[in-house]
Amino acid sequence: MGLLRGVARTAAIAGTATAVSNRVSRRQAGRWAAQEQQQQYESQMNERQSGGGSTSTIDQLQQLADLKSQGVLTDAEFEAQKARILNS
Numbered sequence: 001m002g003l004l005r006g007v008a009r010t011a012a013i014a015g016t017a018t019a020v021s022n023r024v025s026r027r028q029a030g031r032w033a034a035q036e037q038q039q040q041y042e043s044q045m046n047e048r049q050s051g052g053g054s055t056s057t058i059d060q061l062q063q064l065a066d067l068k069s070q071g072v073l074t075d076a077e078f079e080a081q082k083a084r085i086l087n088s
């Protein structure tokens with residue numbers, strides 16, 4: 001009976017550790033994806049500011065709204081970028 005209890009305890013601990021590890025991995029992957037999208041957005045904005053692209057204001061605002069809806073931009077970041085686009 002003692003051996004069975006020890007095996008069950010080990011299995012429970014190992015299962016918990018696996019679940020936590022998987023959750024951390026998924027959370028980190030989500031953060032990396034968000035950072036990658038933010039970097040891609042900033043790169044596009046820098047290219048446009050340097051004259052590398054001719055995207056309309058509506059297209060820029062649409063891309064900005066998409067990033068906000070994906071959770072990449074906060075409300076404050078969205079408003080700041082929107083003001084910059086509209087005032088340029």
